[in-house]
Each structure stands twice: as C-alpha cells, then as structure tokens.
Amino acid sequence: MLIDIKDVPEKAQRIFVQLIDIFEEQDINPTPLNYYIWYQYYKGDHPKFRQEMDNALQDPFGYNDRLGRRLYDEYFSDEHSGNDFDRAFKRLINLVIKKMNVWSDKLEKHTQDLNQYTTSLASKDIDAETLKELTHSVLNTASSMKQSSEEFQQEMLNSNEEILRLRKELIEARAETLTDELTEVGNRKAFNHAIQDLADSTQDNPQSLVLILTDIDHFKRFNDTFGHLVGDSVLRYFANLMKKTRDDTETVCRYGGEEFAILLSHSSLEKAKERAESIRHSLEIAKLKRKDSEKTLGKITASFGLAVYKGEEHETLDEWIKRADDALYEAKNQGRNRIITDEELETAKPLK
Structure with a gap:
C-alpha cells in the first residue's frame, strides 16, 4: 500500500x-x-x-x-x-x-x-x-x-x-x-458536528430537537475513593448504558469529563424526559462491583438537564446548550439524581 x-x-x-x-x-x-x-x-x-x-x-x-x-x-x-x-x-x-x-x-x-x-x-x-x-x-x-x-x-x-x-x-x-477513546461514544468534536447538522436540517421544526446534558453525581469524590481506573470503568458503563438503549434518532457523545450529551431528533420534551428517566433509573439500580472484590461500589446516580431548541431565529446553539447546562446545574442544586427541564427553570423564575 x-x-x-x-x-x-x-x-x-x-x-x-x-x-x-x-x-x-x-x-x-x-x-x-x-x-x-x-x-x-x-x-x-x-x-x-x-x-x-x-x-x-x-x-x-x-x-x-x-x-x-x-x-x-x-x-x-x-x-x-x-x-x-x-x-x-x-x-x-x-x-x-x-x-x-x-x-x-x-x-x-x-x-x-x-x-x-x-x-x-x-x-x-x-x-x-x-x-x-x-x-x-x-x-x-x-x-x-x-x-x-x-x-x-x-x-x-x-x-x-x-x-x-x-x-x-x-x-x-x-x-x-470523532470517537471518545475511553467510552467509545462520540467525542466533543462529534457533538459539535452533530448539533450543527441537526439544527440545520430541522429549521422548519426546531422544537423536535431536544438536548439532554447529564453527568455522574459526586464523581470526583468517587474517583478519590476508588481510584481513576475504577472511575474510568464507571464512565464506560454509563456510556454503554446510554449507547445500547439508544435508537436511530439519538446521538450520544461525551461532552467532557463525566458529562455526556444526548441529542434527540424527531422528539419532544415529554419523550426526552422519559428517555432521561429510563437512563437515570437504570444507573441508580445498577450494582457495580470492583473486579478484585465482591463488594459493590455503592449507589451511583446521575443528574439531567433538558432543553428544547427554539430555532436559529430565536437563539444560538451556544444559548441552547447553556439552557440545558443551567437545567443540569439546577438538578444538582436540588439534590442530584433528578431531571430538570429548561421549562421548569423558566417557571421558577421570579416575576419582575
């Protein structure tokens, strides 16, 4: 050759x-x-x-x-x-x-x-x-x-x-x-390509695009307790959990660190919440063990922030991502292991 x-x-x-x-x-x-x-x-x-x-x-x-x-x-x-x-x-x-x-x-x-x-x-x-x-x-x-x-x-x-x-x-x-080496889902570059392509292809119906941002709760503390190799195994498990249950309308990417992004096309906020709840519950009930021990790693949970795309006439992609990130931050703030949508954030805002 x-x-x-x-x-x-x-x-x-x-x-x-x-x-x-x-x-x-x-x-x-x-x-x-x-x-x-x-x-x-x-x-x-x-x-x-x-x-x-x-x-x-x-x-x-x-x-x-x-x-x-x-x-x-x-x-x-x-x-x-x-x-x-x-x-x-x-x-x-x-x-x-x-x-x-x-x-x-x-x-x-x-x-x-x-x-x-x-x-x-x-x-x-x-x-x-x-x-x-x-x-x-x-x-x-x-x-x-x-x-x-x-x-x-x-x-x-x-x-x-x-x-x-x-x-x-x-x-x-x-x-x-475009693949994250550790988790074998899309990496940040793949996410950037996917979100732009999906936004361009659904300009007539932007509300059919939903972004889920999620990360593992207290992951740093988990890493400090069990070590980075075990932490990497948990990240791989979480990624596989999302990857193996996704359908053709979903794009799963590692957004950074322990944070992942799921882009859903031809969807709605209600369907996205159901999807996020399915992932949240599956992770919560998982009983993961270390290879060298029969002891479980304890309960592992994740928080989720959701946002529906408003369309390029109303917001930039960065603004869309920020709304999902703000919702994820609020899920953490409210105690973790839960799902918060951007609509809930809007409802919770005090009237001026």
Whole structure:
C-alpha cells in the first residue's frame, strides 16, 4: 500500500476528514489528483496556488478535473519537498498520469495507423494482394487496440482499488477522530458536528430537537475513593448504558469529563424526559462491583438537564446548550439524581 492514513500527520488527517464531505457535496470526482489538489488547498502552504483556487471557486463553473490537472502541473508536479505523506500521494498521482499518457500515446498511434489504412483502402488502384495485406493490418491494429484497452482498464482498476482503499481509511480515520477513546461514544468534536447538522436540517421544526446534558453525581469524590481506573470503568458503563438503549434518532457523545450529551431528533420534551428517566433509573439500580472484590461500589446516580431548541431565529446553539447546562446545574442544586427541564427553570423564575 502506498499510503496509510493513520500514519500521516494529524493536520493531513483533519484535512481529509473535511474533504470526504466536500467531495460528496460538490460532486467532485474522488481521484488521487483531486484529493491532492484539495489537500494542498486546505493545507494552505502555497499562497499563490490558494489564491488561484479561490478565484476558480468564485467562477460559475467552479472546480473541475481539467483545472485540477493544470494546477497540479503548474504548482506541484516538479516539487520534491513535503512530508512522506505528500510524496507518497504524489507517487500515486504520477503513476496514474503515466498510465494515462501511455494509453493516450498508444491510442494516437493506432488512430494514425487506421487512418492510413482507410486512405489506402479508398484507392482505386488497389489490387487483391494489397487488399489482403491491408485487411490483415487493420485486424492486427484492432486486436492491438483491444489488448491495450484491456490492459489500461486493468491498470486503472488497480489504481481505483488503491483509491477506494484510501477512501475507506479516510472514513475510518474520521470515525476515530470523532470517537471518545475511553467510552467509545462520540467525542466533543462529534457533538459539535452533530448539533450543527441537526439544527440545520430541522429549521422548519426546531422544537423536535431536544438536548439532554447529564453527568455522574459526586464523581470526583468517587474517583478519590476508588481510584481513576475504577472511575474510568464507571464512565464506560454509563456510556454503554446510554449507547445500547439508544435508537436511530439519538446521538450520544461525551461532552467532557463525566458529562455526556444526548441529542434527540424527531422528539419532544415529554419523550426526552422519559428517555432521561429510563437512563437515570437504570444507573441508580445498577450494582457495580470492583473486579478484585465482591463488594459493590455503592449507589451511583446521575443528574439531567433538558432543553428544547427554539430555532436559529430565536437563539444560538451556544444559548441552547447553556439552557440545558443551567437545567443540569439546577438538578444538582436540588439534590442530584433528578431531571430538570429548561421549562421548569423558566417557571421558577421570579416575576419582575
């Protein structure tokens, strides 16, 4: 394999995570050359090249394969600098270009030969022996063209397999960058992506989005008593409890520390409260034990804050998150192991 995305610099991984979505959104062919051009564009190391790309993207015709090939030839084809990833990717691009050029030369030669045979066959003075020779030459050329075409198709298939392999690795790398290593649910970055996507996709009915913020009560005291390894096990258990019972309308992420976020789409405040209560109760009755002892860890509880999205015309995403966080804080303030909604906070506010 020419490239392993997991071994490339972190900056390159972040760039390619973006490119997967960009290529799908803008219907750009996922060729090695196009990946490399856009990788360099987001990498931002060539101001003149970046300016030309900016100008092209403002044009009604936008970016296309022909432009990518020209930009590659002009700015990168003779470049020897860069990291190992850059050089490996360029080897793949140059290999594909070389195969295309060889095929193009063969096709041009075959076309010239056929044109020459056509001219000879059109002659009025052609005799039977010459006709036989020309016919034989035409058949040989056609056979050679077929063989060249099959060889080229196989070479392109091999290159395409390399591209598909790279794409698979990019998708896997994106999944890794969006997954919390300890709990194996989404991380804070995944949460940021999800909340923005959901808010954008439900602008007509923002009230169908509900955010649940939850964290384990007295977790620091628990960590100090039993140690961080046991604390990590509790976090994994809590995450699995939410993950294994979720449905397709839920996104579970570790928001930070012992705090988790659940985004519910196509939902309501009532349904979200039922979901939060189910999680709260399941954790409360769980009897967790240390691996080296039959003694339980004692009762473990969590508090929950809920908020319904009002829509971008009425609040920012940060304001929505803050309302859920305020509700969670109030749940802690009222004694923990309970659920508080933003509506309850509004009702509890004193009249001015």
